[in-house]
Amino acid sequence: MKGPIAVQNGNLTLTVSDYTVATTWPDGKQTYSSACGTEVVRRQTDGTWCLIIDNPTRTA
Template sequence: MKHALAWATTLALSLPQILSAEGQNVTQDQQDVLAAVEHMTQSFMDNNIPEVMDSYEPKATVLFEPAVPITENTMLKEMFAGMAALNPVFEYPSGHDVVVNGDIAIHISPWTMAGKTQDGQAVAQNGLSIAVLRRQEDGSWKMVIDNPHGARLLATK
């Protein structure tokens, strides 16, 4: 937990620089979208499943495995709880890309995750997160589609 807090603090302080590293100005909408993603990630690492679920619209779709979309709320909670049992630590080592068009946004970022099973076996995963968010009536952003396996492409014939 101590390391997760240090990581989250470091990430929060460095994100404006990461987003603007290529000379781009970071808009308030981009900052808000990124904050929504960070909040979900931190809630997940804290095993706070109600907060994780609040980061999504009620009929959101999440792909815990490539090409296996899940929309049913109870199943989403169970999947998040199962993954949170690994005590995961997530990092976004290459920064974030956020594109906003009106009330729709896309967040793209490579990620890594390290955790441990209950019997102490190390688990490591990585991928490309692609998340679509929608601005809510109260101005907050919630995820509509969350695909942490965005690097997996569909095969063409």
């Protein structure tokens, strides 16, 4: 996937995004982990968004 995706239907939005986490361990070694996350948010009556589902690794 090249960029984030957002699909909105009414007050609900599904987002899909790739990300990479870089970790530096105490011994100086660096590791990288990549994943594709999905989230569902709902627009509230005051216009703010509320996170309903957060699936950071897009697993079932």
